[in-house]
Amino acid sequence: MKKYLLLLLLGLFSPFSWGQIAPTDIQEPGLFIGLNNGQRVYARKLQIKSPLFKKTFVLINDSAQYDMSNVQYFQDEEGFYTRISNNKRSDFAKRVSVGKISKFYTSKTSYDNYYPGMYGYGYGGYGYGMPSTRQVYYFSKDGGPLADMNYQNLRQALNDNPGSLEVLEKYRRSKRVETGLTVAGSGIFIYGLINSLKAPATGVVQRADPTLYLGLGLAAIPWAMHFFRKDHLNEAIELYNYDLAQQPPASR
Structure with a gap:
């Protein structure tokens, strides 16, 4: 009796029990949803509904409804999605590549709480602002x-592949260079701004210190580097999956 009670408690409190971690490696055709209780429901037609002032739900075959909070994963005509369960958010991420290391992403929308107002003044902080959407990636x-x-996280996951680790080191070095340029540029800009404010005005025009422009130039270099820098994180994952695919299957 004690043994069964112990197993029951472990099942209830274990972080690896079903419903706590959504599966990420399901590969099969068709439309379906996976529920928190482990049940998988297949469908001929699957729709995600988000009615105004109501909870989002999944509509199966135009009849059955399932609250989205009870869904761990689903597959519709767009692809496979699994729940993100961490301290930051509980949402769904779409799988974009499959391998030993699979990649997922979700879109996150944020709003700038500052607007340039009339005559150079600004206002914000009330939930207003222009929306901007960025993609957040997982693996x-x-x-x-x-x-x-x-x-x-990738360094820990790819630590058994020297080639991938080498690519990750390139990423770390480039980030250090960007951080150094940003810090140096910001410091020089502030120094130039202070000198510009201290300098006596020539007529009606305040003379700008040359270091002001130097600081702006240095701080802008990391921004420009983004257009030419390779995506080393994705490159490391692709190399990892490729090297594994080239290995001969283990003999039985």
């Missing part, structure tokens, strides 16, 4: 839980 190794796609 999964061997069908495990999603992890943020960053240098630290």
Whole structure:
């Protein structure tokens, strides 16, 4: 009796029990949803509905409704989605590539709380602002839980592939250069701004210190580098999956 009670408690409190971590390696055709209780429901027609002032739900075959909070993963005509479960957010990410390391992403919309107003004044802080959308990427190794796609997490996941680690080191070096240029440019800009304010005005025009422009130029270099820099994080993942695909299958 004690043994069964112990197993029950482990099942309830274990972070790896079903419903806590959504699967990421399901590969099969068709439309379906996976529920928190482990049940998978197949469909001929699957739609995500977000009615105004109501909770989002999944509509199956124009009849059955499932609250989105009870769904761990689903596959519609656009692809496979799995729930992101961490301390920051609980949303769904779309799978964009499949391999030993699979990639996922979700779109995040933010609003700038500052508007340039009339005569140079601004206002904000009330939830207003122009929306901007960016893609947030995740990855999964061997069908495990999603992890943020960053240098630290990838270095741990790809540590058994020297080629991928070398690519990640290129990423780290480039980020250090960008950070150094940004810090140096900001410091020089502030120095130039202070000197410009201290300098006596020539007529009605305040003379700008040359270091002001030097600081702006240095701080702008990292921004320009983004247009030419390789995506080393994705490159490391692709190399990892490629090297594994080239290995001969293990003999039985």
